[in-house]
Amino acid sequence: MSTDSFREMKAMTGPAAEGQPARSGTNAQAPDGGTSPSAGTGTIQPAGRGKKPVRRKGLSERNRPLWMLIPGGLLMFVIIVLPLFLGIYMSALNLDQYSLRKWVSAPFIGVGNFVEALTDSPLLHSVWLSVSYSLIAMIVTLPLGIAAAVATQNRFKGRAVIRSIFLIPYVLPSFVVATVWRTMFQPNGVVDSALGTFGMDAGLWLNGPQTYWTLILVQIWASWPFIYLLALSGLQSVDHEVHEASALDGALWWNKLRYVIFPYLKGPLALAFLIGMLHHINNFTLPFVLFGVPAPADVEVLPILTYVTSFQSFRFGLSAAMAFVSLVLIAIPLFIYLCAVKLDDAETPGGKK
Amino acid sequence: MRFAPSAKLAAVIATAALALTACGGSSSSSESSGGAVDGAGKKLSVLTGVNSQYPEQQKEWFKDIAAKFKAKTGADVEFETFASANDELTRIQTSVVSGQGPDVYSLGTTFTPTAYATKAFVTLSDDDWKKVGGKDRFNQAALGISGPDSEHQAGIPFVSRPFVMAYNKDILAAAGIEKPATTWDELAEQAKKMTNASTGTFGLATGYKDNFDPWKFIWAMSVQAGNPLVDGDKLKMDDPTVKKAYETYFGWLTKDKVVDPAAIGWSNSNAVAAFASGKAGYLMMTTSSSVPTLDKSAIAGKYAYSIMPTTAPGETSPKGDGDKAASILSGDNVVVADYSQQKDLAFAYIELITSKDEQLNYQKIFGELPANADALASLTDPKLKPIADAAGKSKATPFTGAWGDIQLGLLNVTVQSIPELAKGAVDDAALEQRLKDAQAKGQASLDRASKS
Numbered sequence: 001m002s003t004d005s006f007r008e009m010k011a012m013t014g015p016a017a018e019g020q021p022a023r024s025g026t027n028a029q030a031p032d033g034g035t036s037p038s039a040g041t042g043t044i045q046p047a048g049r050g051k052k053p054v055r056r057k058g059l060s061e062r063n064r065p066l067w068m069l070i071p072g073g074l075l076m077f078v079i080i081v082l083p084l085f086l087g088i089y090m091s092a093l094n095l096d097q098y099s100l101r102k103w104v105s106a107p108f109i110g111v112g113n114f115v116e117a118l119t120d121s122p123l124l125h126s127v128w129l130s131v132s133y134s135l136i137a138m139i140v141t142l143p144l145g146i147a148a149a150v151a152t153q154n155r156f157k158g159r160a161v162i163r164s165i166f167l168i169p170y171v172l173p174s175f176v177v178a179t180v181w182r183t184m185f186q187p188n189g190v191v192d193s194a195l196g197t198f199g200m201d202a203g204l205w206l207n208g209p210q211t212y213w214t215l216i217l218v219q220i221w222a223s224w225p226f227i228y229l230l231a232l233s234g235l236q237s238v239d240h241e242v243h244e245a246s247a248l249d250g251a252l253w254w255n256k257l258r259y260v261i262f263p264y265l266k267g268p269l270a271l272a273f274l275i276g277m278l279h280h281i282n283n284f285t286l287p288f289v290l291f292g293v294p295a296p297a298d299v300e301v302l303p304i305l306t307y308v309t310s311f312q313s314f315r316f317g318l319s320a321a322m323a324f325v326s327l328v329l330i331a332i333p334l335f336i337y338l339c340a341v342k343l344d345d346a347e348t349p350g351g352k353k
Numbered sequence: 354m355r356f357a358p359s360a361k362l363a364a365v366i367a368t369a370a371l372a373l374t375a376c377g378g379s380s381s382s383s384e385s386s387g388g389a390v391d392g393a394g395k396k397l398s399v400l401t402g403v404n405s406q407y408p409e410q411q412k413e414w415f416k417d418i419a420a421k422f423k424a425k426t427g428a429d430v431e432f433e434t435f436a437s438a439n440d441e442l443t444r445i446q447t448s449v450v451s452g453q454g455p456d457v458y459s460l461g462t463t464f465t466p467t468a469y470a471t472k473a474f475v476t477l478s479d480d481d482w483k484k485v486g487g488k489d490r491f492n493q494a495a496l497g498i499s500g501p502d503s504e505h506q507a508g509i510p511f512v513s514r515p516f517v518m519a520y521n522k523d524i525l526a527a528a529g530i531e532k533p534a535t536t537w538d539e540l541a542e543q544a545k546k547m548t549n550a551s552t553g554t555f556g557l558a559t560g561y562k563d564n565f566d567p568w569k570f571i572w573a574m575s576v577q578a579g580n581p582l583v584d585g586d587k588l589k590m591d592d593p594t595v596k597k598a599y600e601t602y603f604g605w606l607t608k609d610k611v612v613d614p615a616a617i618g619w620s621n622s623n624a625v626a627a628f629a630s631g632k633a634g635y636l637m638m639t640t641s642s643s644v645p646t647l648d649k650s651a652i653a654g655k656y657a658y659s660i661m662p663t664t665a666p667g668e669t670s671p672k673g674d675g676d677k678a679a680s681i682l683s684g685d686n687v688v689v690a691d692y693s694q695q696k697d698l699a700f701a702y703i704e705l706i707t708s709k710d711e712q713l714n715y716q717k718i719f720g721e722l723p724a725n726a727d728a729l730a731s732l733t734d735p736k737l738k739p740i741a742d743a744a745g746k747s748k749a750t751p752f753t754g755a756w757g758d759i760q761l762g763l764l765n766v767t768v769q770s771i772p773e774l775a776k777g778a779v780d781d782a783a784l785e786q787r788l789k790d791a792q793a794k795g796q797a798s799l800d801r802a803s804k805s
Contacts, residue, residue, distance in 0.1 A: 098754060098802070101449050101471050186615075187618040208775070313761065
């Protein structure tokens, strides 16, 4: 799990970095200088200096050896861009086990796969499941993670131990987490007998409608330390003086937390929300190990559906189309979100922390 | 210490260079001579499933076979293993697309039609068959899933793994049952006699959450009722025989109550464990690979195998070739990759591993039945007798690239019915709807198969 998140974080730098020059570009061409309040003060130009306002290049932008980006750019192209386009091309082919061998010459069917994916497959249902389950898990983990971070902020005896214990679910491999939970959720298993002592009959955990909540529960257990970790890092960035100042002003703990500390957490938590959502939506291991394939209809989330289409039904073209549709569906809110929070780099002044 | 990084880098480069030259060396000379295969200096690459039950023995076997192969042809053989069918599929896909990879693959029988559909493997000519020792050396029943017909066969049988049932002699005797059931109705009757919920003893042990067992029951009962499931290019999953099969299979749990209610969460291994603890009369859908587990358990010496019923539920005698459908035709096939540059060497390897001696040796180590006819006939262990019988009474699942989808559909009906099974009754209308969905999906898959 941890490696996954890191990979996503790395992938994140892609769009963020691309967004940067584009934004400063619009500022330069805007006739009355930078209007966006969040744009760096360094790029604001005095208005009306001829038709073409010449943007003074920042110190860090002069004589940039851009060619040094070539190796990295090449790698990005080979590892990210090329497979993406191959995937898009595949989604337009009627590619299955019969045409796999000479896949380049597989029959071209245009949007046929997309039509089938949207109208004649459980894709939309899966999208709904994926997004809703991710969101619910996220909304529950957020307060949990923040509370844990706040609770371990002040020094007390055994804090290091507690902090380490909090991280256990995060460092356990997803596979292990899912296997352990699956064992506990067996009919007449540990969970059932524990609930049984209170006279409760919970029903089936690994089959039927309740599986949706099982998945959410396990996801919450496995992923709240991630929020905790980022909230903690946010808390660490609060200067000592801020605590002192608010204390001098007589702020009690809730007011201090609400109006002084939480604003500091906004950036890290926004990032945590984004990465967490992406991670949940892409999580294959957890549902796969918990429920197996074919999955109960109530937990046929996107990665499971794509997997089954590809590797059980061997409809590679259709599954590429599904993957692409889900990519677009996820990319839209992601794009809006990225624009809204403006994850800035260290050099741009005025960026939100 | 300051030199460490560069030293490490140098080491990495050196190893990489070595590895590269090693690869280059092995792939260079590749002329093949007729007659006896001279493979001096060549290397054959074989991909086979990892044996999680006997990992050490498998490594020994690899070494042993490699030495014998070297003595026979002068060539080396390199084994690679995959952990699951999905691993294997990924390997096949990349190899198929890139045209390079292992020379010889080991495939499960039900996966053979899918692999055949990719056309990436050699369809054996008469000449090729001679090179692997002739078609006659194999148990003829085992050839049933080597290809779509006897002229077009790609899979060479390596081991048989027919499905049988095991029974607890003591529990059967205590219930006054003289011999194991031969019809599914009789089986249910006997199971009822043996079930005693107060002591936790149940007539049957089987896992409803297993990834394979459910569809095998449905297939067997349908075939025995005269419905081959796939008839030409028509899928017959909406047939009443299929529904009857599901009702019988679910009925053990809901109506007859001869299965532990916890079995809705069981896989096959849970069922084996229940049987091994002496809590069940019959263990359904098992293979000879359960011998080592059972021999170490509480019921060692108290159990025996028998072929599963061949008379469909509600019938008095097998219909059609139902008596030949005691089990799906199960086991492993080996196939030779079409892109391989050293096919003769590959055939020589297969000739070696399917020879009588090697097959018997393999049986002794791993408990799998030989596909070699002589070797199969020479088995004397009475415990294995019914299993060998079942190997002769195995029927191939329909040979179509769509089978994977159909199998998934059959299994999915069970998966989606489990919540209702837990409640004690499967709704008739819901079952019919599920069958209808599976029929539609499977038929679409068959249509694609017949088009290409």
